Amino acid sequence: MIDNAGNTIEKNNCLLQALVQLQDHNLALLFANYLATLSIETEVVTQQQNYIIYCDQNHLAQAKAEFEAFIKQPYHSKYQQAAWQHGETVKVSRDDLTLLKAFKENFLAHAGIVTLIVFAFCWLVFIGSLLGWAESLFSTLKFYNHLSIDGFLQEPFRLLGPAFFHFSWLHIVFNTMWWWQLGGSIEKTLGKGTLINLLLITAIVSNLGQFLVSGPNFGGLSGVVYGLVGFVWWVGYLAPERGLTISKPIIGFMLFWLLLGFAELLPVNMANTAHLLGLLSGCIFAVLLVKTAKK
Template structure:
């Protein structure tokens, strides 16, 4: 064990340790007379961990530490973060940025309106060209079907992945890359789906597959960016898409939007991974 530094309280130390654990560095926290001692288990990790400790001292509220506590935190660490509901809400907010949260809220508002007797009006306003009688000047219809969901499972699946992956992109790389993904993958996959099945569709799935493809490529091509998608998760997303194409799930799937979104995410991820 090699000490890399001391911190005044275990909560702060746990955030640092969670982040280092996610980077493959094994650390331990030990109680001291004043505060806690953070140590690494392997000598070869000392320089890397010490540099991260110095960064943590200067930037303790960096979003990457908050996100690491959510992804890699030890649920049995024995730290008291206050009321469970408040802690969960805090993690929800710190694990995302303004674009992630805005889209999350809009999808919930649209779904709520559709469940509260306004389904026809909402669909008429937001559906793709041709689903209802409308003019082609209503350009918002290229994007707005992305905000509509037709079942609790549909919206839950999409928003979980959107928050997890979109939030990771936005908190690590900034709003710009996520906003570009949202605009491109929120429109072009809708066109692809229209060509395959017509105008009656909706959902954030095309964007979800875009952020999945993006994080997967970035994790492979540019791991220093701090984002990535475990192979098992990516495998699940691909399997889900394939099952949709073979129509074995017993539900309507926007297969064209899924595939187009994935291609967009892979392409933008490859381009962004080449940037210095």
């Protein structure tokens, strides 16, 4: 509870001291989550229209230095990634930012133009399929019925097409949100060119592999998403100074999901080959990128 002076509170038997007061709730939460990943106990307290960040008084100097860096670039990918990994649940009150404003400030700020274009295109295709154009859209985007040079020259887009078609709400929400999170971090940190190359490589490799195993009737961005996971995983491992990281629990979850798919223990049909090849191609691309940059 807050003491009489109003500048300290107690949490988990730790005395927290007021660090800074902000008017933007999302910024306060973003920085508090970042401090939490540095093992600094924090708490955000609402006071009228403002939000006070409290932190462990034993780490107050470090927190002040971190805040000075944070306020210059509050939407830097390392803060977004830290908040994602920390995953703290926040109760939204009537005095908090509106959902629309929170969407604009967090969703759009995290993603670059390439991330947003792919995200929007997937959803436009999905909405179109719900409106009755599913058969024609799938026919337009699906992989080649037969591999041939003539087919490639006439319709090269079919190498990528299946990645943008999704079959259910769960399918598209899962894929596009991972694309936004990981793709946005990659684009903000390493640039548009890296994300475009990664999209092309992982989509082509995963689509081609899935076609050779099961034919042309498949779709979804999952192969690319696994490619992003593999890429961020190995860039974070080989070049942590780049600022791209992904937590071990998330890697474990994605690998476990992949194993469940191959074991056929899931209630839906999974493009398992696309997932595996996407993951491997993303890992290999990360290794080549880091090794080339070091040379």
